[in-house]
Amino acid sequence: MSEKDWIPTTPRKSHTFDDYTLSEIRRAAATGIYDIRGGGSKRKLPNFDDLLLLGASMTRYPLEGYREKCGTDVTLGGRFAKNPLRLSIPITIAGMSFGSLSAQAKEALGRGASLAGTSTTTGDGGMTPEERGQSKYLVYQYLPSRYGMNPDDLRRADAIEIVIGQGAKPGGGGMLLGQKISDRVAEMRTLPKGIDQRSACRHPDWTGADDLEIKIHELREITNWEKPIYLKIGASRPYYDTALAVKSGADVIVLDGMQGGTAATQEVFIEHVGIPLLSAIRPAVQALQDLGMHRKVQLIVSGGIRNGADVAKAMALGADAVAIGTAALVALGDNDPRWEGEYEKLGTTAGAYDDWHEGKDPAGITTQTPELAARLDPVKAGHRLANYLKVMTLEAQTLARACGKSHLHNLEPEDLVALTIEAAAMARVPLAGTEWIPGQRF
Amino acid sequence: MPVVDLAKTSLRELNAALQKLGADTNETSWTVLNPSGEHAVAAGVDAPVSITIDGPVGYFCGGMNKHATIVVDGSAGQGVGENMMSGLIHVKGDASQSAGATGRGGLLIVDGNASARCGISMKGIDIVVKGSIGHLSAFMGQSGRMVVFGEAGEALGDSLYEARLYVRGPVAGLGADCIEKAMREEHRAELYRLLEASGEAGTVDVGEFRRYGSARKLYNFNIDNVDAY
Ligand SMILES: Cc1cc2nc3c(=O)[nH]c(=O)nc-3n(C[C@H](O)[C@H](O)[C@H](O)COP(=O)(O)O)c2cc1C
Numbered sequence: 001m002s003e004k005d006w007i008p009t010t011p012r013k014s015h016t017f018d019d020y021t022l023s024e025i026r027r028a029a030a031t032g033i034y035d036i037r038g039g040g041s042k043r044k045l046p047n048f049d050d051l052l053l054l055g056a057s058m059t060r061y062p063l064e065g066y067r068e069k070c071g072t073d074v075t076l077g078g079r080f081a082k083n084p085l086r087l088s089i090p091i092t093i094a095g096m097s098f099g100s101l102s103a104q105a106k107e108a109l110g111r112g113a114s115l116a117g118t119s120t121t122t123g124d125g126g127m128t129p130e131e132r133g134q135s136k137y138l139v140y141q142y143l144p145s146r147y148g149m150n151p152d153d154l155r156r157a158d159a160i161e162i163v164i165g166q167g168a169k170p171g172g173g174g175m176l177l178g179q180k181i182s183d184r185v186a187e188m189r190t191l192p193k194g195i196d197q198r199s200a201c202r203h204p205d206w207t208g209a210d211d212l213e214i215k216i217h218e219l220r221e222i223t224n225w226e227k228p229i230y231l232k233i234g235a236s237r238p239y240y241d242t243a244l245a246v247k248s249g250a251d252v253i254v255l256d257g258m259q260g261g262t263a264a265t266q267e268v269f270i271e272h273v274g275i276p277l278l279s280a281i282r283p284a285v286q287a288l289q290d291l292g293m294h295r296k297v298q299l300i301v302s303g304g305i306r307n308g309a310d311v312a313k314a315m316a317l318g319a320d321a322v323a324i325g326t327a328a329l330v331a332l333g334d335n336d337p338r339w340e341g342e343y344e345k346l347g348t349t350a351g352a353y354d355d356w357h358e359g360k361d362p363a364g365i366t367t368q369t370p371e372l373a374a375r376l377d378p379v380k381a382g383h384r385l386a387n388y389l390k391v392m393t394l395e396a397q398t399l400a401r402a403c404g405k406s407h408l409h410n411l412e413p414e415d416l417v418a419l420t421i422e423a424a425a426m427a428r429v430p431l432a433g434t435e436w437i438p439g440q441r442f
Numbered sequence: 443m444p445v446v447d448l449a450k451t452s453l454r455e456l457n458a459a460l461q462k463l464g465a466d467t468n469e470t471s472w473t474v475l476n477p478s479g480e481h482a483v484a485a486g487v488d489a490p491v492s493i494t495i496d497g498p499v500g501y502f503c504g505g506m507n508k509h510a511t512i513v514v515d516g517s518a519g520q521g522v523g524e525n526m527m528s529g530l531i532h533v534k535g536d537a538s539q540s541a542g543a544t545g546r547g548g549l550l551i552v553d554g555n556a557s558a559r560c561g562i563s564m565k566g567i568d569i570v571v572k573g574s575i576g577h578l579s580a581f582m583g584q585s586g587r588m589v590v591f592g593e594a595g596e597a598l599g600d601s602l603y604e605a606r607l608y609v610r611g612p613v614a615g616l617g618a619d620c621i622e623k624a625m626r627e628e629h630r631a632e633l634y635r636l637l638e639a640s641g642e643a644g645t646v647d648v649g650e651f652r653r654y655g656s657a658r659k660l661y662n663f664n665i666d667n668v669d670a671y
Contacts, residue, residue, distance in 0.1 A: 033663070146544040146563060149525055151486055151506040178662050190546070190565040190584045191603055195661040198601065200582060204562040205502070205521035205540040214481045214520075218502040221457050222486030 024267075035267040036175070038100075038356025038366060040168055040259045040304060040326060045276045047259070047304055048313045050423030051416050052432060055402045063401040070397040071407035074321050076298050077159060077228020077251040080220065084228055084251075085137055085159055088117025089393045090321035090408055091311060093328050093385075094256075094302050095141045095161060095232070097123030099176050099185045099197075100263030100356065101329075102373035103130050104381075105365045108332050110134035111378060112385025116393075121161060121323075124174050124199050126188045127153040134382070139230065142219070144173065145199035147189040155223055159252070161230040162216070164241075165201075167260030167303040170234030170274045174199030175264050180359040182368040209244040216249045230254050235280035235303065236273070242287035246297055254323065255284050257303025261326040263366065264357035277303040277314075279426035282413075285318030294318065295409075308395020315396070316411035317427060331388040332381040333363045444469055449476040453483065463489035465509075479519065484512050490529075501538075504531045507548065523550045526567060539576070542569045545586065551640045558595065561588045564605050570640040580605055581617065589636050591646060599654050603661075607654040608633050610646065621657045629653050 013019065024035065056062035063070060077084040093113045098106050100123065107130040113120040119137035126148020132138055140157030142149065154160065165171060176185075176197040186193040206215045216229055231245045232254035245253045257277025262270065281301055288294040301314050302323035314322050326334075335343075337350040342362035346353065356366035364375035400408050403415045417432040418424035424431040425438040446456045456474065463469060472493040477483050481500035484493050488508040495503070498516035507526040514522070517535030521543055528548040533541075536554035543559065545567025555573035561580045574592030581597070583605030593611035600617020607620075608629075616622070630648045637643045659667055 146525060146565070149544065150527060150546065151488065151508065151525075154506070192661075195603075196663055198582070200563065204559065204581075205524045205543040211501070211520070214501045218482040218485050218505050218524075221453070221482040222461075222506055224458065224461070225454070 036177075036264055036357055037267055037270070037354040038261065038263050038265075039270075039354040040261040041271050042354075043271060045259060045304075046278050046420065046422045046426055047276065048278060048310045050278065050419045051313050051427055051429065052419060053309075053312060053316070053399050053403055053415050054417060056404045060404045062404050063406060065398065065401055068401065069406060070401050071409075072393055072397060074298070074409070076300070076321065077230075079251040079297055080225065080249065081159075081228040081251050082224070082226045083158075085119060087119060087137065087321070089389060090315065090396075091116075091305075091389055091392055092118050092139075092300060092321055092323045093120035094260075094323040094325040095121035095123040095139070095163070096325055096329075097125035097174075097176070097263060098128045098131065098188070099123075099125035099180060099368070101365060102367055102376065103128055103184075104373050104376045104378045105329070105332060106131040107134050107378040108376060108381035108385060109328060110138070111382025112328070112331070112389065113137070115382065115386035116389035118389065119158065122157075124163075125176075125185065127156065128188075130378075132156055134378075141232075143199065144201060144203045145189075145197075146204070147197075147199070151222055154219070154227075157227060159228040159230060160219055160223070161232050161254065162212075162219075162250075163232045165232070165234035165236075165256075166262060167234045167256030167258050167274055167277070168262035169265045169269045170236040171201060172265060172269055172273070173201035175357070177264065177357045177359075180357070180368045185368055209248050212244075212248040228252055230300070232256060234258075234260075235275050235277060238275075238280040239283035239287045242284040242299075243291060246288065246291050246293050250297060252298045252300060253284065253288075254300045254302065255280055255319075256323075257301070259304030260302055261329075276426070277301055277305075278423060281314060281317040281319055282426070282428045288318075295320065308392045308397075309399060311392055311396040312399040312408065312411055313416065315408050316413060316415050318413070320409070327388070328385055329365055331385045332365055333376060333384070334361075334365050336363055339363055443471045443473070445473045445475060447475040448478065448480060448483075453480050457482070457485060460484055460487045460489075460491075460493065460510075463487070463491055465489060467491060477516070481519070484510070487512075487529075498535065504529075507531060517554070518552075522552075523548075523567070526550065536573070537571075541571075542567050545569070547586075549639055555592065561586070561605070564588070568636055568639070570636060570642070572642070574611065577614070578617070580607055583607070587632065587636060589633065589640075589651070599656070601660060602654075602656040604656065606632075608636075608651045609654065610651045613652075613654070616654065619657050619660045620654055623653045623655045625651065625653045 074090040114136040121139040137158045139159045143163045228251040230252040231250040235257045258274035298320040300321045301319040339362035361367040364372045416429040474495045479500045485505035487510040490509040492511040500519040502521045504512045511530045514533045518533045520538045523531040524543045526545045532551045537552045537556040539557045540559045541556045542550040544563045552571045558576035560575040564583045564586045567586045570589045577595035584603040590609045594613040596615045597617035599620030
């Protein structure tokens with residue numbers, strides 16, 4: 001037998017030590033520092049694609065697609081606030097800081113949201129006049145860092161969102177690296193230019209739910225009981241966190257799943273802490289129902305929401321509204337293939353660019369460099385966002401009508417089935433074609 | 443000279459009345475009776491008026507204060523003067539945790555002791571404590587000045603940015619990146635002005651204080667400093 005008489009085995013790479021893992025080991029060995037990046041979890045996680053809506057047939061009546069109304073409006077914050085927010089659509093723009101984003105990008109988010117009749121949210125870094133000016137409804141975040149916090153902006157806001165945590169990093173604080181600390185960002189945060197800014201993970205003047213109740217009371221006193229008070233939590237123990245949020249006196253709960261984006265966080269944190277949104281909604285809704293507060297305290301969910309189907313499914317599971325971060329940035333122009341040449345120079349490719357903390361964004365969104373930021377036209381980008389929000393809403397309405405619902409809020413778990421056993425267990429809906437909901441106690 | 447008795451009037455009515463006052467009000471001197479530890483007393487005031495609170499208050503008294511002079515004739519609960527912007531808050535008794543937290547301006551005076559996290563995340567406020575302060579005080583302090591006549595607890599000035607700390611008594615321990623710095627003439631002058639502002643010029647000797655500030659080693663992440671985090 002000659003030596004060439006057999007075919008050698010195919011070179012085989014390890015599933016455990018795949019190319020990405022190997023490159024990360026090499027990077028860590030070379031630099032001695034963990035990987036920091038923006039965006040959300042990139043691995044495959046159970047998500048809304050694992051659910052299907054059933055649609056009407058013999059036992060349910062559908063609504064006429066082009067004739068019969070399907071409402072989309074939502075009121076947020078009526079529990080205690082004198083002036084609840086009345087939004088035209090149940091899709092809001094999540095909190096993203098000026099600092100992580102350029103002033104133009106913040107303005108564009110405000111413009112897009114206002115055109116669509118929905119709210120946008122400040123972030124860790126305070127409120128900019130551009131953003132306030134262009135946002136019909138602006139939610140003002142109250143974070144552990146309290147960067148830029150002041151009573152005038154608090155009173156200028158339409159709602160206040162106390163941030164306990166984010167889905168990308170429940171239990172973690174924030175960071176904004178020195179490269180992005182321009183004069184303006186530094187001034188708003190009362191810190192020297194060019195230094196790394198660490199945002200604390202705990203609030204400085206309260207600990208625990210009993211204290212939080214008093215903090216909420218104080219914020220209400222300062223704002224004349226007018227503003228809805230939201231509480232944002234990263235999904236980890238949603239049943240108990242939701243129950244405590246209700247106890248603390250929140251009007252609205254924002255629940256952010258682990259797919260949720262971030263401006264800059266350790267990769268290990270993004271990928272390994274918290275639970276996917278799909279698994280977090282039902283326990284949160286359960287807590288609200290157990291307390292008789294479902295629909296009285298509204299639930300906004302976020303983390304990987306991409307289209308109208310995600311919106312419809314989240315609402316069918318019991319959410320009152322959703323929030324989007326990453327998808328809104330993509331609508332503005334983030335990771336657009338038109339900048340491919342520049343992404344390549346940064347060692348990446350359109351769709352994978354996530355070094356948002358470095359401030360070199362070719363699309364001019366996650367940057368403070370004036371030349372890059374000038375690439376984003378806030379008016380045009382705002383229109384793109386408004387278009388996208390409109391499409392998402394139409395998609396969600398289409399699905400709701402097919403299920404015979406005259407309002408998105410009428411969607412219910414009974415409209416859903418799951419494609420996988422995991423999703424069935426997490427969303428507490430039956431596996432398609434069966435009556436089986438794994439994990440339910442009978 | 444309005445007198446509001448919290449045994450008869452609700453906190454909401456009191457705060458609404460105080461928050462309505464404008465810069466040119468002639469109702470410049472208020473007295474609050476029977477505060478009985480209520481929370482958020484005189485929070486969110488934005489007028490150059492003086493408010494005397496006759497007794498102990500709960501959490502967040504004078505929170506986010508602008509321009510007002512608030513005197514608490516008693517002790518104050520957690521977060522007195524949190525995020526205050528300007529004006530003066532004077533606690534005649536002791537203050538609980540997180541006094542002056544995130545304060546951005548004005549002066550907070552505590553005649554007694556302040557507890558843990560005094561001046562946490564301070565952003566421009568001046569704080570004068572005539573007694574001692576607890577652990578983790580001035581944590582991540584960004585700007586402003588803190589003066590302590592007595593002692594400081596563990597981890598003073600941990601992860602400090604640009605706040606300046608003057609402590610007369612012993613310090614149980616310094617936090618990460620906080621170091622003792624030389625008292626130069628300009629610091630003695632600064633400290634004297636702070637003492638003057640709090641009515642203590644000449645009663646304590648500027649020369650007995652030591653100054654603490656940031657070593658600025660953690661300002662930009664450096665792997666060689668990782669043990670400090
Ligand atoms: C660039 C960027 C900046 C963010 N900044 C903040 C922030 O300052 N405060 C906050 O609570 N969440 C922040 N987030 C998280 C979002 O509010 C939201 O929870 C998340 O983006 C939702 O998930 P999605 O991106 O998959 O839609 C940020 C997200 C991004 C992408």
